[in-house]
Amino acid sequence: MSHTKDSFRVSQLSKTWAMLFSLLLFACLFTPSHADVSVSKPLTGESYSASNGKVSIPITWIESNADPKLSDITEYTFKLCTGPNADIHGFDDEIITVKASDIDGYSYDFSVNADVGADGQYYVQIYAASKSGWTIHYTNRFELTDMSGSYKPSVGAVTTPPSGQTSLADGTNTGVATINSASFSIYYTSQTGKTRFAPMQTQPGSKVTAARSQWTRQYPTSAVTYYTSLSTHLEQLSTRTAGWSYTISSAVNWASPAPFPSENGGWYAASARLTKTPTLYTPDVLAGASTATSG
Numbered sequence: 028m029s030h031t032k033d034s035f036r037v038s039q040l041s042k043t044w045a046m047l048f049s050l051l052l053f054a055c056l057f058t059p060s061h062a063d064v065s066v067s068k069p070l071t072g073e074s075y076s077a078s079n080g081k082v083s084i085p086i087t088w089i090e091s092n093a094d095p096k097l098s099d100i101t102e103y104t105f106k107l108c109t110g111p112n113a114d115i116h117g118f119d120d121e122i123i124t125v126k127a128s129d130i131d132g133y134s135y136d137f138s139v140n141a142d143v144g145a146d147g148q149y150y151v152q153i154y155a156a157s158k159s160g161w162t163i164h165y166t167n168r169f170e171l172t173d174m175s176g177s178y179k180p181s182v183g184a185v186t187t188p189p190s191g192q193t194s195l196a197d198g199t200n201t202g203v204a205t206i207n208s209a210s211f212s213i214y215y216t217s218q219t220g221k222t223r224f225a226p227m228q229t230q231p232g233s234k235v236t237a238a239r240s241q242w243t244r245q246y247p248t249s250a251v252t253y254y255t256s257l258s259t260h261l262e263q264l265s266t267r268t269a270g271w272s273y274t275i276s277s278a279v280n281w282a283s284p285a286p287f288p289s290e291n292g293g294w295y296a297a298s299a300r301l302t303k304t305p306t307l308y309t310p311d312v313l314a315g316a317s318t319a320t321s322g
Contacts, residue, residue, distance in 0.1 A: 064088045064097070064155050064164050065222075065264055068134075071167040071186065077141035077174055086151060086166060087134040089264060096157075100127050104154035105137045108165070109144065111183025112190070117152060118143050146172050147180035150188060160195035164188075185270035216249040221261075227269035 068087040069075075075082050086105070107121035121139040137151055151166045165188040171180075215225055288294035 064100075064153060064162060066153065066164050066166045066188070067265070069166055069169040072170065073167075074170040074172055076172045080141050080175075081138050082141055082171055082174070084137045084139065084151060084169070085134065086137055086153070088153070088164075089133060097133070099157040099159060100155045101158065102126050102156050103130065103135070104152075104156070105135065106152040106154070107137075107139050107143065107149060108152050109147070109149045109180035109182075111181065112185055112187075113183065115152075115189060116181075140176075141174050142176045144171075144174055144176040144178035144180055146170070146174050148182045149180055160193070162194075163192040165191065184272075184274065187267065187270050214247060216247065221264045223263060223266050225266055225268040227271060230273075230275065 066086070066088045068085065075084055102124055104122065104124045107118045108115050109118075110116040118139075121143050123137070125135065147170065148168045149171050150168045153164045153166070155162045155164070167188055168182065168186060212226070213224070215223060218224065285291075
């Protein structure tokens with residue numbers, strides 16, 4: 028009887044934890060809408076192929092905890108762009124304005140003509156208009172293939188999206204939203220903003236010159252903390268990583284691959300394995316062997 032009660036308690040406890048986890052997941056996925064556009068897709072490096080003279084680019088955005096509120100935005104304008112951040116080239120023929128009420132959720136499939144340019148790297152400018160002003164944001168760079176145009180897209184040394192712009196009627200948040208380079212020097216674990224900044228990715232050297240006793244951590248370790256109650260909002264939305272200040276050249280490795288074991292004699296079929304029948308030594312056999320030895 029005691030065993031049955033314990034099993035029942037464990038079952039009820041498992042159901043309780045499952046319910047709490049579901050509520051936490053629901054709260055994280057369905058938080059209230061309260062902020063400006065923060066583009067989440069396309070991801071950097073994603074590729075989209077043209078077909079029948081068109082190419083569709085799926086765009087998704089979320090709240091960024093900045094004015095204006097998404098509920099106040101009346102329309103979105105999407106424009107295809109290419110080029111480095113300091114010299115943006117926008118395609119005036121590939122632009123469309125859509126009412127916010129005509130967009131289901133926070134995503135839109137932007138369709139452009141395949142003859143706008145050649146294969147290469149592009150990104151989309153998103154202009155969001157509201158009653159109190161406007162904002163401009165850019166997607167990550169993505170690749171378009173099977174294009175039929177002659178214009179060659181270009182990419183600068185910095186691969187992160189161009190900085191956004193915000194203009195509000197009350198003047199509380201106007202001007203270009205530039206990123207302070209000092210933000211990248213603050214330890215990641217010491218930052219508390221919705222958007223955090225990571226340092227530039229570095230490449231390893233050709234050899235290690237320092238003695239092992241002199242090795243130190245480049246960045247401090249971080250602690251793990253747990254929620255003590257259900258959260259109704261996201262603590263962090265995105266991370267910006269500093270662009271490379273260097274370039275990397277690469278080449279194709281034309282060396283022939285090493286053969287498989289079955290091709291270089293290092294493999295044999297299971298049917299070809301060596302076998303040996305074991306000898307069974309009974310007490311009589313052992314006694315006879317002992318008599319023959321002593322004689």
